Amino acid sequence: MTRLSLQTLGGLPKTIRRPSYERAGLKPGIVHLGLGAFARAHLCEYTDDALEHAFGAWGIIGASLQRPDQRDRLKPQDGLYSFLKRAPDGPEMRIIGSVLDVLVAPENPAALVTRLAAAQTRIVSLTVTEKGYCHDPATGRLRQDHPDILHDLEHPDAPRSAVGLIVAALKLRKAEGLAPFTALSCDNLPHNGKVLRGLVRDFAALQDDTLAAWIEANGAFPATMVDRIVPATTDADIAEVAGLLGVEDAAPVIGEPFRQWAVEDRFALGRPAWDEVGAQMVSEVAPFEFMKLRMLNGAHSSLAYLGYLSGHETVAEASGDPVLARFLQGLWNEIIPTVPAPQGVDLSDYAGALLTRFRNPAIRHRTWQIAMDGSQKLPQRLLGTIRERLKAGAPIDHLALGVAAWMRYVTGTDETGAVIDVRDPLAGEFARIATQAGRNAQALSSGLLGIEAIFGSDLPRETAFTQAVARQLDGLFSKGAKATAAALAA
Numbered sequence: 001m002t003r004l005s006l007q008t009l010g011g012l013p014k015t016i017r018r019p020s021y022e023r024a025g026l027k028p029g030i031v032h033l034g035l036g037a038f039a040r041a042h043l044c045e046y047t048d049d050a051l052e053h054a055f056g057a058w059g060i061i062g063a064s065l066q067r068p069d070q071r072d073r074l075k076p077q078d079g080l081y082s083f084l085k086r087a088p089d090g091p092e093m094r095i096i097g098s099v100l101d102v103l104v105a106p107e108n109p110a111a112l113v114t115r116l117a118a119a120q121t122r123i124v125s126l127t128v129t130e131k132g133y134c135h136d137p138a139t140g141r142l143r144q145d146h147p148d149i150l151h152d153l154e155h156p157d158a159p160r161s162a163v164g165l166i167v168a169a170l171k172l173r174k175a176e177g178l179a180p181f182t183a184l185s186c187d188n189l190p191h192n193g194k195v196l197r198g199l200v201r202d203f204a205a206l207q208d209d210t211l212a213a214w215i216e217a218n219g220a221f222p223a224t225m226v227d228r229i230v231p232a233t234t235d236a237d238i239a240e241v242a243g244l245l246g247v248e249d250a251a252p253v254i255g256e257p258f259r260q261w262a263v264e265d266r267f268a269l270g271r272p273a274w275d276e277v278g279a280q281m282v283s284e285v286a287p288f289e290f291m292k293l294r295m296l297n298g299a300h301s302s303l304a305y306l307g308y309l310s311g312h313e314t315v316a317e318a319s320g321d322p323v324l325a326r327f328l329q330g331l332w333n334e335i336i337p338t339v340p341a342p343q344g345v346d347l348s349d350y351a352g353a354l355l356t357r358f359r360n361p362a363i364r365h366r367t368w369q370i371a372m373d374g375s376q377k378l379p380q381r382l383l384g385t386i387r388e389r390l391k392a393g394a395p396i397d398h399l400a401l402g403v404a405a406w407m408r409y410v411t412g413t414d415e416t417g418a419v420i421d422v423r424d425p426l427a428g429e430f431a432r433i434a435t436q437a438g439r440n441a442q443a444l445s446s447g448l449l450g451i452e453a454i455f456g457s458d459l460p461r462e463t464a465f466t467q468a469v470a471r472q473l474d475g476l477f478s479k480g481a482k483a484t485a486a487a488l489a490a
């Protein structure tokens with residue numbers, strides 16, 4: 001079958017929206033690190049919209065930090081791909097044109113550093129997931145013992161990590177008298193701009209204090225809150241897209257219609273007209289970020305673990321289960337008092353809208369996908385909320401069940417005795433702790449609570465927390481996930 005490309009673009013069915021700007025004249029201005037499905041359904045769509053609104057040199061060069069697959073799929077398509085938005089009443093499709101090229105960092109790290117350091121590169125954006133920051137999720141500080149950081153200190157001109165790449169490029173820019181680019185984190189981390197700034201500065205300081213001081217004085221690291229539900233693309237999606245397009249697209253992205261982007265408007269060298277196409281440029285991102293990380297992602301993770309253990313494959317199925325829907329409502333009741341509402345937002349309405357989004361029957365977002373990397377997600381999704389509830393002397397039963405369900409999940413065996421494919425940088429440690437503890441809730445919870453990179457040194461000393469978690473975990477072992485969630489509502 002013929003492939004989607006600049007050449008075949010003109011022959012697509014007329015009903016399919018495509019870039020209205022002159023794609024052949026588009027010049028790059030952004031390098032995006034971690035060109036996964038989420039970025040292509042969020043940043044790249046906003047940028048495509050902004051280019052239609054006000055054309056400028058804001059094309060995107062993507063960079064894959066690990067594998068060549070994305071480049072291999074997109075290169076033959078001249079960077080073009082389709083975005084299939086799945087609403088409950090049917091799909092809508094468009095072609096995104098903002099991605100110009102894809103580089104593969106491990107194949108030629110120096111070429112990527114050169115591209116980052118080029119004068120045309122005015123923004124370097126990132127979606128490298130939580131673990132891609134090589135930091136300690138409990139504190140937000142650089143892990144100097146992280147294998148990629150150790151590697152990059154030894155090979156500063158051929159870095160592997162996002163932080164190493166950014167610092168290598170900033171070093172070249174400084175030497176050439178160029179201003180730093182804006183580094184724009186689009187990952188689900190609290191205070192993502194500030195965290196990235198700290199990591200870049202600390203890594204630079206390990207090599208050269210004057211470089212660190214120059215970055216500190218001149219760098220721009222705006223905070224962002226990003227939101228869109230984007231499940232992994234499946235073979236069935238690829239076949240469906242080919243049917244709609246009439247040509248083959250090896251790299252479509254699938255997502256819900258809803259999207260939100262709150263961005264701190266502090267850019268060193270300009271930005272696309274994102275504000276004209278729906279992004280909210282704000283002076284304070286924190287309220288948006290707390291709302292989204294605690295209410296959406298906190299609920300997502302809790303539901304992923306409980307849902308998986310209850311035998312639900314997708315978020316839509318899990319949130320359609322009346323017992324788990326009741327659990328979600330109870331969870332949001334515990335979370336809402338800890339969230340400062342962004343101006344004009346009613347948090348109960350926000351929770352109601354989340355439930356509708358989770359239940360979108362057209363989106364198959366696997367609980368297993370969200371369950372990944374819990375060690376990197378729990379601190380900002382659940383543990384910060386728990387700390388604040390404890391300080392206020394408020395109940396935390398639903399939050400504790402979310403944490404206990406994660407513990408039950410990382411034992412690696414489900415309620416039917418089947419193996420769970422636990423994906424997490426700390427999976428080895430979990431397996432060791434789980435083997436030692438067996439089905440003893442007390443032993444398992446205290447073993448896992450001892451992982452300081454997740455729980456810090458404070459939470460294991462909070463008996464109201466440790467007892468609540470052990471109690472819920474005991475319920476999960478003795479009664480199972482559904483009955484334990486049901487018991488909370490009783």
Ligand code: CS2
Pocket residue numbers: 188226227228229230296297300301369370371377
């Ligand atoms: C999800 C997020 O995979 C996960 O951990 O919770 O990817 C979630 O879908 C997005 O943050 C929604 O914006």
